[in-house]
Amino acid sequence: MLFPFPVLLCDIGGxxxxxxxxxxxxxxxxxxxxxxxxxxxxxxxxxxxAIAGFDVRPRSMIACAAGPIFGRSVQLTNAAWSIDGALVAQELGLDQGLLLNDFEAQALSLPALEHDWTTPIGAPVPPQPGVQLVIGVGTGLGAAALIEVEGRFLALASEAGHVDFGPVGAIEAEIWPHIDxxxxxxxxxxxxxxxxxxxxLHHARCEAAGIVSPALDEIALVEQAHARPDGEEARTLGLVWALTARCAGDLTLNLLAKGGVTFSGGILPRLTTxxxxxxxxxxxxDxxxxxxxxxxxxxRxxxxxDVVLPGxxxxxxxxxxxxxxYQARAWR
Incomplete structure (x- = not known):
């Protein structure tokens, strides 16, 4: 399989x-x-x-999209686009192309990560062999795994964001009945x-606590949390990290991901405060x-x-x- 250069890379989210x-x-x-x-x-x-913005025209493309891949096509989960790779290649005059699930691509990008592109969460834990897990919180929640087989990398895509998620402990048990x-x-x-x-989550948490809060979308919620670090919005985002940790721990057990967990893409880098x-x-x-x-x-x-693009x-x-x-998934 060859991807003639220039190659256009595309990360398609919701x-x-x-x-x-x-x-x-x-x-x-x-x-x-x-x-x-x-x-x-x-x-x-x-x-x-996008192609019109470059000085040279691409001959091939590798794209990843937020939705389940069926051969050469995808219907985005959280957007209206439906993509058929073979039709894209024909319409744009491409010699070759490949369509990946967004977190399949995130997993395949793990070997390309530079050291200074990541930071450990907690004390650094030395890497060890085994399954690696990558998780991202964005328009949806994505997760995938990476394994190495005889020197080659294999990604295992998932739809882990759509599995059931129940409460643990009294605080979460009070919140869950109020979730829309x-x-x-x-x-x-x-x-x-x-x-x-x-x-x-913020609306449900406030309702459970008997707190009257204005209707906020996620953008306004994050802005308010940064503006008021001791406010209810900030407390909700603290809970987001706790729930993310719990979810990641569960997925780690599911896959025995001893090679480590990477949180990539989405909104988490904006919530480190x-x-x-x-x-x-x-x-x-726990x-x-x-x-x-x-x-x-x-x-970490x-x-x-945009680390998936160099990946x-x-x-x-x-x-x-x-x-x-490639035989089943390449566009040409």
């Missing part, structure tokens, strides 16, 4: 689509202007606008651990009878932006290092 161009394997990554997904009627129209479940009729992980979920690493680690490790094992598993936060560029440069079914 809210934003980000583009970059790699003109050759050793060339620097050229960022394009991000676009709002809702501002364009289709992925093809948005991509044509009108969308799907149940509380899943991303019902509360996602961009829109933050506001949903409300992160208490010792409390985070306590919730993450998985009896495996507390000691959990203590030996590292947790990606602080650099996909690494796939384009060395596709043989990745266990991807």
């Amino acid at each position: 809210t934003n689509a980000r583009f970059a161009l790699k003109s050759s394997p050793d060339a620097p990554l050229l960022p394009g202007l991000p676009v709002k997904t809702a501002a364009y009627e289709s992925f093809e129209v948005a991509t044509a606008a 479940i009108s969308a799907h009729g149940r509380v899943s992980v991303e019902t509360i651990l996602s961009g829109p979920g933050l506001a949903r 409300f992160l208490e690493p010792s409390k985070f680690r306590a919730r993450f490790e 998985k009896a009878p495996f507390v000691e094992m959990m203590k030996g598993i590292g947790t 936060l990606v602080v650099a932006s 996909m560029a690494a796939i384009a440069a060395s596709p043989q290092k990745y266990m991807i079914d």
